[in-house]
Amino acid sequence: MNRFARLWRTSTVRLTAIFIVLFVIFSVLLLTFIAYESSIQIQQQQTAAIDREVNILKRLDVTQGDRATALAVQRLAALPGPGIYYLGNDSGLQIAGNVSDFPDFVMNDQGLFSFNYQRAGFDEDGTNSTQGFAVVRSVLLDSGLRLIVGRDVVERRGFTNIVLQGFVLAVAGILVFSLIAGAITARRVLKRIDVINATSAKIMSGNLSERIPVTKRNDEFDALAESLNAMLDRIEGLMQGLKEVTDNVAHDLKTPLTRLRTRVEAALREKGDATSQREALETTLSESDKLIRTFNALLMIARAEAGAPSGAFSEVDVSEVASDVAELYEPAAEEAGMSLHTDIAPAVHLRGNRELIGQALVNLVENALKYHEPTDANPGRIGVSVRRDRDRVLIEVTDNGPGIPVEDRARVIERFVRLEKSRTEPGSGLGLSLVAAVAKLHRGEFRIEDNAPGVRAVLDLPVTSAA
Amino acid sequence: MKILLIEDDREAATYLMQALDEAGHVTHHASDGETGQAMASSMDYDVLIVDRMLPRRDGLTIIESLRAEGNKTPVLILSALGEVDDRVTGLRAGGDDYLPKPYAFTELLARIEVLARRSSPSEAATSYAVGDLSLDRLSRKVERAGDAILLQPREFRLLEYLMKNAGKVVTRTMLLENVWDYHFDPQTNVIDVHMSRLRSKIDKGHASPLLHTIRGAGYMIRE
Numbered sequence: 001m002n003r004f005a006r007l008w009r010t011s012t013v014r015l016t017a018i019f020i021v022l023f024v025i026f027s028v029l030l031l032t033f034i035a036y037e038s039s040i041q042i043q044q045q046q047t048a049a050i051d052r053e054v055n056i057l058k059r060l061d062v063t064q065g066d067r068a069t070a071l072a073v074q075r076l077a078a079l080p081g082p083g084i085y086y087l088g089n090d091s092g093l094q095i096a097g098n099v100s101d102f103p104d105f106v107m108n109d110q111g112l113f114s115f116n117y118q119r120a121g122f123d124e125d126g127t128n129s130t131q132g133f134a135v136v137r138s139v140l141l142d143s144g145l146r147l148i149v150g151r152d153v154v155e156r157r158g159f160t161n162i163v164l165q166g167f168v169l170a171v172a173g174i175l176v177f178s179l180i181a182g183a184i185t186a187r188r189v190l191k192r193i194d195v196i197n198a199t200s201a202k203i204m205s206g207n208l209s210e211r212i213p214v215t216k217r218n219d220e221f222d223a224l225a226e227s228l229n230a231m232l233d234r235i236e237g238l239m240q241g242l243k244e245v246t247d248n249v250a251h252d253l254k255t256p257l258t259r260l261r262t263r264v265e266a267a268l269r270e271k272g273d274a275t276s277q278r279e280a281l282e283t284t285l286s287e288s289d290k291l292i293r294t295f296n297a298l299l300m301i302a303r304a305e306a307g308a309p310s311g312a313f314s315e316v317d318v319s320e321v322a323s324d325v326a327e328l329y330e331p332a333a334e335e336a337g338m339s340l341h342t343d344i345a346p347a348v349h350l351r352g353n354r355e356l357i358g359q360a361l362v363n364l365v366e367n368a369l370k371y372h373e374p375t376d377a378n379p380g381r382i383g384v385s386v387r388r389d390r391d392r393v394l395i396e397v398t399d400n401g402p403g404i405p406v407e408d409r410a411r412v413i414e415r416f417v418r419l420e421k422s423r424t425e426p427g428s429g430l431g432l433s434l435v436a437a438v439a440k441l442h443r444g445e446f447r448i449e450d451n452a453p454g455v456r457a458v459l460d461l462p463v464t465s466a467a
Numbered sequence: 468m469k470i471l472l473i474e475d476d477r478e479a480a481t482y483l484m485q486a487l488d489e490a491g492h493v494t495h496h497a498s499d500g501e502t503g504q505a506m507a508s509s510m511d512y513d514v515l516i517v518d519r520m521l522p523r524r525d526g527l528t529i530i531e532s533l534r535a536e537g538n539k540t541p542v543l544i545l546s547a548l549g550e551v552d553d554r555v556t557g558l559r560a561g562g563d564d565y566l567p568k569p570y571a572f573t574e575l576l577a578r579i580e581v582l583a584r585r586s587s588p589s590e591a592a593t594s595y596a597v598g599d600l601s602l603d604r605l606s607r608k609v610e611r612a613g614d615a616i617l618l619q620p621r622e623f624r625l626l627e628y629l630m631k632n633a634g635k636v637v638t639r640t641m642l643l644e645n646v647w648d649y650h651f652d653p654q655t656n657v658i659d660v661h662m663s664r665l666r667s668k669i670d671k672g673h674a675s676p677l678l679h680t681i682r683g684a685g686y687m688i689r690e
Binding site: 324327328329334359362 | 571621647649650651656657660664
């Protein structure tokens with residue numbers, strides 16, 4: 001019963017039920033129309049037949065006389081079938097015919113009548129009289145005789161019955177078949193949905209790697225399963241990312257936090273003078289600033305990777321951003337004994353986040369500045385270039401520094417990865433991860449290539465990056 | 468300066484009030500949005516410092532209703548939400564400046580002093596002068612003791628911003644935001660290099676320097 005109730009609640013079964021009801025209503029209307037129309041047709045045909053016979057008998061009476069007419073009526077009356085015949089004189093005495101008992105209005109008037117009557121002689125034994133329904137035309141012949149010709153409409157009734165029976169049968173058939181079809185479809189649908197439900201239950205209970213099976217039928221359920229699976233992949237990826245972030249935050253924030261704590265503790269323990277305490281406080285402050293910076297960078301990466309609301313996306317003039325950054329860093333580069341060159345194509349636009357693209361560029365330029373120790377023999381040279389290649393915008397920052405070994409190129413983009421050589425440099429180890437996250441947010445790509453010597457960092461973004 | 472601080476974190480508020488007091492400002496405090504709004508509309512303050520997330524009425528709503536009343540008191544929004552989008556929403560609501568938490572007190576102080584309506588020359592001023600240094604915003608000419616100084620466009624904007632806020636500390640972040648229009652956080656001393664270039668152009672060869680470095684805070688131009 002519960003099973004039935006569940007089946008009943010499925011939309012398929014409900015749709016089938018609605019369909020059946022509509023179909024039945026439509027069938028009733030159609031069949032009623034047909035029955036009504038055909039009954040009128042039959043009635044007209046019968047009336048026409050009656051009128052024809054009346055006319056023949058009238059003419060017979062005029063040409064051949066009452067006797068011949070009576071004989072004809074008698075003969076017609078004797079034929080088996082629904083015919084009703086009566087011929088009588090004006091005093092109401094029957095001369096010929098098979099029915100004698102007519103209502104008064106038929107006997108006294110002329111015209112077409114229909115009425116109930118007691119039928120006799122149709123039954124085998126002739127004794128049983130049954131209720132009949134008759135349509136008759138009553139006329140007075142020129143000779144003064146009354147002629148009544150009509151039909152027992154049991155035939156017509158029969159036809160209506162046949163239509164009605166057919167209708168009931170058809171509706172019953174439709175009901176049975178559509179219920180069966182509906183139930184089968186619903187069960188199949190239920191089965192598929194049960195699979196999806198079971199999978200999502202497993203996922204909700206914690207197994208994020210579970211996926212909805214996709215059949216080879218390639219139907220709408222498979223399409224649904226595929227899109228749900230894609231969504232699950234994305235969610236799993238995000239969860240993974242989140243876990244990584246948490247792990248990294250735990251690791252890389254705890255280390256400096258511990259350092260901070262130790263320093264404060266040491267300062268408290270030492271009974272140093274005001275100056276050394278002040279110094280300790282100042283280091284603490286700068287350490288905590290560094291922490292905040294790391295934390296901000298992590299948040300920014302997380303937001304960019306999560307696909308921040310593209311509401312912040314607008315038309316960005318990449319050329320302008322790159323020129324701004326180059327202009328901002330040019331004095332700093334010069335101070336560090338390097339030169340900064342630009343090769344920026346004018347008015348290169350894309351849809352994106354101006355601040356994030358700017359930050360990515362800043363990170364790349366700062367990296368180029370940071371990891372290069374120029375000598376007289378090898379003066380540092382940083383290049384910033386922007387160009388458009390069909391529907392891509394290529395932003396490149398190049399240097400001629402020590403470069404990054406091929407095997408490390410993928411790794412440096414990961415969070416907190418800092419190559420051994422650079423451990424001593426200040427920085428959170430998040431710079432390139434942020435660049436990669438910005439590239440991803442703009443549906444683009446971040447590559448590290450060889451500038452022989454040095455690094456060629458390429459931010460390859462599509463022009464219309466808004467999803 | 469008379470300041471209203473609307474902040475629900477009592478500890479942070481106490482510390483901030485004390486520090487503002489030491490800097491010579493009178494500070495009133497409201498710890499929830501409703502009280503804060505009532506105080507802001509009934510009394511005349513020079514600057515409002517409004518936390519964005521407050522009990523009973525959030526900061527942006529307060530600012531919006533104050534602006535709707537025609538109250539033009541400068542507002543500095545404090546917020547734990549530091550993203551660019553949040554900044555834009557804050558400024559759009561009628562805030563005049565936006566400072567993400569955690570912040571350095573020097574940064575906050577510099578910002579409210581620049582914001583305060585009493586002390587700033589009007590935005591429409593066409594020229595600024597500090598000592599024997601003058602800057603004409605229309606002809607874009609800069610002169611020191613009668614000698615013309617040639618500045619790059621960005622250097623001109625730097626000096627313009629400093630002179631507009633003459634006598635007040637401007638922080639590196641403020642310079643980056645107002646002169647370059649970026650809100651990110653450079654790790655190296657880029658701003659300092661620009662400042663030293665500017666300094667060499669306006670102060671070199673003059674007995675009294677005008678451009679001063681304020682240790683731990685930023686820069687200031689004054690006689």
